[in-house]
Amino acid sequence: MDKYPFLREAGSSFKDRDVTKMSDLISKWDGQSIKGPALIGVPLSKSSISHSGASFAPGTIRQALKHSSAYSAELEGHVVSDFLYDLGDIDIHVTDIVKSHQQIFHTMHALLSDHPDWVPLILGGDNSISYSTIKAIAQTKGTAAVIQFDAHHDVRNTEDGGPTNGTPFRRLLDEEIIEGQHLIQLGIREFSNSQAYEAYAKKHNVNIHTMGMIREKGLVPTIKEILPAIQTRTDSIFISVDMDVLDQSHAPGCPAIGPGGLYTDELLEAVKYIAQQPNVAGIEIVEVDPTLDFRDMTSRAAAHVLLHALKGMKHSPFK
Numbered sequence: 001m002d003k004y005p006f007l008r009e010a011g012s013s014f015k016d017r018d019v020t021k022m023s024d025l026i027s028k029w030d031g032q033s034i035k036g037p038a039l040i041g042v043p044l045s046k047s048s049i050s051h052s053g054a055s056f057a058p059g060t061i062r063q064a065l066k067h068s069s070a071y072s073a074e075l076e077g078h079v080v081s082d083f084l085y086d087l088g089d090i091d092i093h094v095t096d097i098v099k100s101h102q103q104i105f106h107t108m109h110a111l112l113s114d115h116p117d118w119v120p121l122i123l124g125g126d127n128s129i130s131y132s133t134i135k136a137i138a139q140t141k142g143t144a145a146v147i148q149f150d151a152h153h154d155v156r157n158t159e160d161g162g163p164t165n166g167t168p169f170r171r172l173l174d175e176e177i178i179e180g181q182h183l184i185q186l187g188i189r190e191f192s193n194s195q196a197y198e199a200y201a202k203k204h205n206v207n208i209h210t211m212g213m214i215r216e217k218g219l220v221p222t223i224k225e226i227l228p229a230i231q232t233r234t235d236s237i238f239i240s241v242d243m244d245v246l247d248q249s250h251a252p253g254c255p256a257i258g259p260g261g262l263y264t265d266e267l268l269e270a271v272k273y274i275a276q277q278p279n280v281a282g283i284e285i286v287e288v289d290p291t292l293d294f295r296d297m298t299s300r301a302a303a304h305v306l307l308h309a310l311k312g313m314k315h316s317p318f319k
Contacts, residue, residue: 020078022307023066027083034085034115037313040122041089042104045289047097047128048165049156052255053291057299058089058123060290064303072311079310087111097163101132108136116140119313121306124286126255127154127242130168133284134238138177141281142235145182146172147223147274150242151189151261153197153206165287173204180204182234184226186219186270187211187245187262211260219262219270227277236281239274241267241305243287243298251301253293264301268308275312283309 029038041058048054070078090107093099112118122133127150138144148154148169155173156166163171172178184207201208209222217225230237248257250264274280285302293299 020070021066022068022070022084025070025078025080025083026062026065026086029085029087034087034111034118036117037080037119037121037310038085038087040087040108040111040120042092042122042125042129042133042284043089044092044097044100044104044125044129046092046095046100047163048126048255049161050255051289052126052165052287053289054124054126054255054287055092056290057125057285057288057302060293060296060299061123061285061288061302061306062086064296064300065306067300068303068307072307075311075315079307079314081314084310097128101128101163104129104132105136108133109139112136112140119280120282120284121309122282122284123302124284124288126165127286128163128165128168129286130154130240130284131163131171133282134168134172134240135177137236137238137281143182143233144178144281145184145230145234145237146178146240147184147186147237148240148242149186149245149262149267149270150240151187151192151244151256151258152242153185153188153193153201153208154242155197155200170200173206180206182230183207184230185209186222187214189245189258189260192256192258211262214262219266220273223270223273227274231277231279234279236279237274237277238281239271239283239309241271241283241285241302243285243302243305246301251288251298253289253296253298254287255289255292256287264304268304271305272308272312272315275309276316278316280313
């Protein structure tokens with residue numbers, strides 16, 4: 001092709017030789033042993049109780065990563081040392097939600113069993129996937145603590161609609177997969193929940209932190225206060241990020257947007273801090289709906305959540 005020096009591959013963009021994009025460091029998994037963080041997609045949205053195109057989110061978040069530089073000024077280096085595996089997407093059944101949840105659990109459980117040093121970076125999907133992902137974590141990583149960034153408790157009853165994106169933490173608690181005292185809910189928002197579901201969470205000793213409490217104390221100070229006790233009682237920490245924890249001005253591409261939520265920089269700093277802990281077992285990002293988004297704002301925010309998690313893992317003083 002030297003004869004046509006200005007002809008390039010369709011869809012390719014300007015390339016700066018001095019910039020390393022995250023896409024330059026992401027590699028398709030070759031089946032070899034996985035150590036440390038690696039991506040996996042879970043494109044399920046049929047279980048959402050409202051309109052949701054969250055099944056498209058793994059693709060748009062990956063695309064947002066392509067636009068991001070791998071360089072962290074704070075680290076003075078790239079957020080990954082060599083490359084980041086992408087395991088692909090878990091197959092989702094076309095019509096059967098329960099079967100989809102089973103496939104997610106079995107795939108995650110098998111991968112975590114075969115690759116105990118893997119730290120999954122999970123691209124959802126709606127919040128219903130949390131039942132399967134956390135169940136797999138709990139069965140392979142020991143007693144699990146879950147730090148849930150969310151505007152909602154997600155403890156709806158299953159009688160009124162089955163296993164939806166509003167029920168994962170009720171199912172986890174009812175089946176005693178996790179203990180209520182090991183579930184930390186951060187960002188619970190006003191006028192977004194019910195008295196009955198708050199009562200259910202409190203009955204199970206869930207550690208609830210509303211937006212009002214966070215505004216009074218600060219998000220990272222709140223996390224610093226609760227982590228020591230959690231770490232003494234559990235073997236692993238799993239981070240679950242429902243992007244609707246962000247204020248609607250920061251994350252317009254969520255099915256359940258609302259005012260009064262977290263700011264993006266608060267969430268990024270909190271995720272980075274938690275990811276520095278030595279027993280972090282993974283992170284999931286859920287409830288991004290690209291069909292509702294504006295200029296991919298929410299997908300880009302989700303990509304930065306992952307980048308800050310990677311930054312925390314690499315910068316950990318314990319590793």
